[in-house]
Amino acid sequence: MNFINYYMPTKIISDKEVILKNSNLFSSYGKKALIVTGKTSSIINGSLKDVTNALEKEGIVYAVFNNVEENPSLETVEKIAELGRTQNSNFIIGIGGGSPIDSAKAAGVLINNPNATRFNLFDNPALKSIPVIAVPTTAGTGTETTPYAILTDNELKTKHCICQKVFPEYALLDVKYLMSLPEKITINTSIDALSHLIEGYLSSKSNIISDALAEKGLKLFGECLNMIKEKDFTYVVREKLMFASTIAGMVIAQSGTSLPHGMGYSLTYFHNIPHGKANGVLLKSYLQFSENKHRVRKILYLLTIENLDELGDFLKNMLGKIDNVSYKDICSYAEIMALNKDKLKNHPTPVGKENILKMYKDSLNL
Numbered sequence: 001m002n003f004i005n006y007y008m009p010t011k012i013i014s015d016k017e018v019i020l021k022n023s024n025l026f027s028s029y030g031k032k033a034l035i036v037t038g039k040t041s042s043i044i045n046g047s048l049k050d051v052t053n054a055l056e057k058e059g060i061v062y063a064v065f066n067n068v069e070e071n072p073s074l075e076t077v078e079k080i081a082e083l084g085r086t087q088n089s090n091f092i093i094g095i096g097g098g099s100p101i102d103s104a105k106a107a108g109v110l111i112n113n114p115n116a117t118r119f120n121l122f123d124n125p126a127l128k129s130i131p132v133i134a135v136p137t138t139a140g141t142g143t144e145t146t147p148y149a150i151l152t153d154n155e156l157k158t159k160h161c162i163c164q165k166v167f168p169e170y171a172l173l174d175v176k177y178l179m180s181l182p183e184k185i186t187i188n189t190s191i192d193a194l195s196h197l198i199e200g201y202l203s204s205k206s207n208i209i210s211d212a213l214a215e216k217g218l219k220l221f222g223e224c225l226n227m228i229k230e231k232d233f234t235y236v237v238r239e240k241l242m243f244a245s246t247i248a249g250m251v252i253a254q255s256g257t258s259l260p261h262g263m264g265y266s267l268t269y270f271h272n273i274p275h276g277k278a279n280g281v282l283l284k285s286y287l288q289f290s291e292n293k294h295r296v297r298k299i300l301y302l303l304t305i306e307n308l309d310e311l312g313d314f315l316k317n318m319l320g321k322i323d324n325v326s327y328k329d330i331c332s333y334a335e336i337m338a339l340n341k342d343k344l345k346n347h348p349t350p351v352g353k354e355n356i357l358k359m360y361k362d363s364l365n366l
């Protein structure tokens with residue numbers, strides 16, 4: 001048996017009206033909270049109001065940063081940190097998709113370390129964050145159960161993960177926040193969760209515990225497959241996708257992500273392709289490339305999909321095509337990916353630049 005090191009300290013509570021029922025847990029983190037959220041969705045789905053009601057009930061004062069963009073930048077994180085440092089926040093609540101929750105994690109590190117700069121997010125792993133509580137309103141990134149925060153670095157022209165490990169203290173899950181997710185975002189984010197499950201299951205860092213979680217997540221996704229195809233996103237389907245996503249977070253917290261994520265970052269950075277779609281378009285060619293044919297068959301079996309062509313058709317129908325990327329573009333993205341040692345080492349066999357280029361080529365029909 002391989003060495004196992006499983007660690008996932010986030011407490012997960014999933015319930016109807018989870019915030020109001022558990023408002024008391026906020027008070028153990030102090031009297032000043034900073035809420036970090038996106039531009040509008042948390043107002044529409046009621047999550048922001050639920051959190052502010054809970055804080056008021058507990059006599060906790062709060063500041064709100066509600067301007068996190070998709071694929072958040074380091075500049076945004078600095079603005080959040082400035083607000084938190086001024087407020088002297090004791091803890092931070094990230095509400096929304098991966099973008100606000102990741103921003104909350106990174107800003108939490110800067111708030112806890114007043115002299116730290118954005119550069120320290122990538123060179124000083126010892127820095128700790130103030131406590132983070134995550135209230136996810138998409139079912140995709142699983143950031144509520146991962147230690148990662150992925151930020152857009154406009155100087156390096158890519159997205160990358162901060163070097164501190166920031167597991168949220170709590171992940172508070174309520175399916176009601178997902179009911180307002182538009183079809184497209186529901187699909188793209190669910191495919192992000194699927195990518196996490198697949199990359200995690202095939203990772204060189206997978207272990208018996210992460211495998212058990214990945215298999216359960218893939219099975220849950222498989223149970224939703226027909227409803228996803230029909231775009232029939234009932235409460236029950238959204239609940240399964242939410243659990244698949246949170247479980248997928250627990251998987252990649254151990255295994256990391258690998259080639260589809262690393263390759264997808266350039267599609268997002270240079271072509272504005274949503275994160276889940278960017279990974280999803282690469283999945284079929286990634287599975288074709290994988291040498292672990294036994295695991296690839298198991299993935300398809302759990303998803304109730306016959307073969308890789310059927311998976312490719314499903315993904316194409318759900319995600320649509322990408323047609324603004326040229327052959328010259330993918331040559332340069334293959335160069336970038338070939339230098340991404342962190343992602344490459346999560347794939348169990350050697351990967352050359354030509355393998356990466358072929359995966360891009362096959363995926364984008366170039």
Ligand code: NAP
Pocket residue numbers: 037038039040041042045068069070071072096097098099100102137138140141142143146147148149150159177178179180181182185189192275276
């Ligand atoms: P997102 O970028 O957080 O949000 C995408 C869009 O969805 C935004 O327009 C947002 O609107 C909207 N939205 C969110 N919740 C909604 C709801 N309930 N109803 C209606 N609209 C809603 O999307 P995401 O896919 O969840 O996060 C992607 C980010 O997470 C990427 O930066 C990715 O790299 C990162 N990621 C992180 C991890 C990790 O482990 N940390 C893993 C994978 C990916 P508003 O702006 O109005 O809120």
Ligand code: FE
Pocket residue numbers: 140141192196261275
């Ligand atoms: Fe992802």
